Amino acid sequence: MADQATLPPEIAAQNKGPGILAAIITVSIISTLFVAGRLYVRIKILEKLHLDDYFIMISTICGWLAVGFSCAAVASGNGQHFGILSLEQKSGAILWTMVGFLPGIMSFGLPKFAVVALLTRILNPSRFHSAFLWSMTTLCMVSLLGCIVILFAQCTPSRSQWDFSVQGHCWDHWILVHYSMYAGTFSAVTDLYLAVYPAVVLAKLQLNVKKKLALSGALGIGSIATVVAIYKTTRLTSLASPDFSYDTSDLVIWTIVEGSTVTVAACIPIMQPLVDMIFGNRALNGSSAQGKGYQKYGPDRSGNLNSDLELSSSGQMRRKRGDTNYEDALRTLDTKESQEAILRQGQDLGGTTVDIKTRHNGGIVRTDVFVVSYETDSATQRAL
Missing domain, CATH: 1.20.1070 (Rhopdopsin 7-helix transmembrane proteins)
Incomplete structure (x- = not known):
């Protein structure tokens, strides 16, 4: 130098x-x-x-x-x-x-x-x-x-x-x-x-x-x-x-x-x-927050933290107790768990067409139609 x-x-x-x-x-x-x-x-x-x-x-x-x-x-x-x-x-x-x-x-x-x-x-x-x-x-x-x-x-x-x-x-x-x-x-x-x-x-x-x-x-x-x-x-x-x-x-x-x-x-x-x-809405999902919307992220009455969804190793959403993550915005109704919850409340699959409905205060109705076909020379049935 x-x-x-x-x-x-x-x-x-x-x-x-x-x-x-x-x-x-x-x-x-x-x-x-x-x-x-x-x-x-x-x-x-x-x-x-x-x-x-x-x-x-x-x-x-x-x-x-x-x-x-x-x-x-x-x-x-x-x-x-x-x-x-x-x-x-x-x-x-x-x-x-x-x-x-x-x-x-x-x-x-x-x-x-x-x-x-x-x-x-x-x-x-x-x-x-x-x-x-x-x-x-x-x-x-x-x-x-x-x-x-x-x-x-x-x-x-x-x-x-x-x-x-x-x-x-x-x-x-x-x-x-x-x-x-x-x-x-x-x-x-x-x-x-x-x-x-x-x-x-x-x-x-x-x-x-x-x-x-x-x-x-x-x-x-x-x-x-x-x-x-x-x-x-x-x-x-x-x-x-x-x-x-x-x-x-x-x-x-x-x-x-x-x-x-x-x-x-x-x-x-x-x-x-x-x-x-600050802005009173959810920027990621386009929905408006009511009142102090940020409170949805805090602890609930039971002491657990809200917005605690995380991804499973298979890419689906699952809930982890007591852990608050940003992936709250990743919520989707098209999960295996939500469908299974509906099926558990539905009817037996006893016919060629099954009408399964779940209602919550008369507001939401879900209908799943299952078509069952039979092989020609077999008593075994397959659900498609």
């Missing part, structure tokens, strides 16, 4: 510092508002926190730590050209930028665990698929943390990277760049998979197109994080730049933007009850 040649005045005057602060603080505030809305839904409306909520809270703390370290780096001269900084400024810019990368990576790695926790709870994948989701996310997080290990281990002693009074030996900086590109690509692929997977499952359900699109969009909005991750990966070459304080500015910004984007994407599927409370 030696001094560069004297820069022209117009270049020396360039300073990305204010832009860094404006961008990272703005996106962090936005993501924090979404987290606050999520926690309001879970604590005040649903009255229950889940594992994914804790992941989101920790990632939000990490995001603000990254903002704090980035602010310290800017105060030391990050965002300005390395050649015009004093030795003290260079040391501070390098140190605080490096330290800020750790919570920055955590801020977009941990929300992936929150998404997996949500998806495995509401979509109820097979044991193998559930293990695959957790393993993929864990491997992604380990890969991302590997970037930090290489970042601090690439020089011996590590302190020599920011303390110019210490002599050290360093690896080729491109080792860190190439590994970081691998980790960034893996992160993008993970985000994409977690966004596409719910859409594939929902496509198999007996829901109208509007519901499928709305739910797929809510659960799959993490695909936006994929775009951010890919773009951020293109900025990783700045880690090997001799103009470290200026060229890494975009990487600092996009690291925090990625964390905020993943956090917002993880919060949106939980926000439906809050939207209902």
Whole structure:
């Protein structure tokens, strides 16, 4: 990190510092508002926190730590050209930028665990698929943390990277760049998979197109994080730049933007009850709520939580006692359980045509017609 040649005045005057602060603080505030809305839904409306909520809270703390370290780096001269900084400024810019990368990576790695926790709870994948989701996310997080290990281990002693009074030996900086590109690509692929997977499952359900699109969009909005991750990966070459304080500015910004984007994407599927409370209707199914519609999400008189439907491993809906999930919006009357309930209240299938009716206060009538055919030379009958 030696001094560069004297820069022209117009270049020396360039300073990305204010832009860094404006961008990272703005996106962090936005993501924090979404987290606050999520926690309001879970604590005040649903009255229950889940594992994914804790992941989101920790990632939000990490995001603000990254903002704090980035602010310290800017105060030391990050965002300005390395050649015009004093030795003290260079040391501070390098140190605080490096330290800020750790919570920055955590801020977009941990929300992936929150998404997996949500998806495995509401979509109820097979044991193998559930293990695959957790393993993929864990491997992604380990890969991302590997970037930090290489970042601090690439020089011996590590302190020599920011303390110019210490002599050290360093690896080729491109080792860190190439590994970081691998980790960034893996992160993008993970985000994409977690966004596409719910859409594939929902496509198999007996829901109208509007519901499928709305739910797929809510659960799959993490695909936006994929775009951010890919773009951020293109900025990783700045880690090997001799103009470290200026060229890494975009990487600092996009690291925090990625964390905020993943956090917002993880919060949106939980926000439906809050939207209902504010707007007074169910956006996903088009029905109007009566009175304080958000109360349908809270505990009932028996102490159980409402809206506690989840998917069985076969893709059907089933109810889980004491567990409130967002998949309340996935309700459908075309389930095997509802048909069996009607059949149990009907008549015996003793003729060629069976008329089965169930009535609830004279309001709903269901009629099923069963046609029974007989083989010509057999007493065996088949129901078609």
